[in-house]
Amino acid sequence: MAAIENSEVKLLGVWVSPFVIRVGIALNLKEVQYEFLEEQFGTKSELLLKSNPVYKKIPVLIHHGKPISESMIIVQYIDDIWAQSASALMPTDTYDKAMHRFWTAYFDDKFYNSLFGLVTTATEETKVEAVEQIMTVLLHLEEAFAKMSKGKPFFGGDTIKYLDIAVGSFLGWMRAAEEIMCVKLLDDARLPLLCAWAENFCNNEAVRTVIPETAKFVEFGKILQAKFKSGPPPAK
Structure with a gap:
C-alpha cells in the first residue's frame, strides 16, 4: 500500500524520547506521512505549551490543527483515524x-x-x-x-x-x-x-x-x- 500523504499531520517531540518513538512507529505502520517538529531537549516551545497546556510534555500529535497528547492515546487515535490503512494496531478480540x-x-x-x-x-x-x-x-x-x-x-x-x-x-x-x-x-x-x-x-x-x-x-x-x-x- 502506498504511503498516505497528509501534510496536516505533525509530530512534536525529540528523537531520544521512547514515547515519541512510539508515535513514529505507529504512523509508519499505518503508512501516514507526517512532519516531525523537533523540540530542544530540556526546553518547552510555545507550540508545545499551547498544544499540551495540561501536562506540557511531548509527544504531541497535531492533526488538522488539533493536538492529541500522551503517547498511547495517540497510538490509539492513529489506529482509529487510519483504520482502513494496513493492519489494526489494537486486537479486535x-x-x-x-x-x-x-x-x-x-x-x-x-x-x-x-x-x-x-x-x-x-x-x-x-x-x-x-x-x-x-x-x-x-x-x-x-x-x-x-x-x-x-x-x-x-x-x-x-x-x-x-x-x-x-x-x-x-x-x-x-x-x-x-x-x-x-x-x-x-x-x-x-x-x-x-x-x-x-x-x-x-x-x-x-x-x-x-x-x-x-x-x-x-x-x-x-x-x-x-x-x-x-x-x-x-x-x-
Missing part, C-alpha cells in the same frame, strides 16, 4: 485488547523510572536495585508473551500491535543501558522469547527508520549521567 492495555499500563508504571534510574545511578547499590526492578518487569513480560503471542513473532501475533509498540519503543534505551552500565538486560538464557521478539521488532521496516542507532543513545545517556545524579529526568 475484547480479551486480547484488555490484555494489551493491562500490560502497557504495567510497563509504563514500572519500567521508565527503573531504566532511567539505572542509566543515571550514582552507586553500585542503586544500580543493583534498578537492575532487579527491570528484570522483574521483563520476566513478567516474558510470561505474558508466551500466552499472548500464541507462538507468533509479536505480542499481537503475526503483526506489531499496541503492546509491541509500547515495549519496543524502549529497546534503544535498553541496549544503551546495557553498554553504559555493563549489565545484561535482554538475556537469551532468561528471556529467550523476548530476545527473539526484540530482533523481529527491530528488523521491521516501520521500526528501523524510527529507532536511532544504539551509539546515539549511549552518547546521550552519558550526558544524562552527568546531569541527573539524583534520579531520572522528568518523563517526556
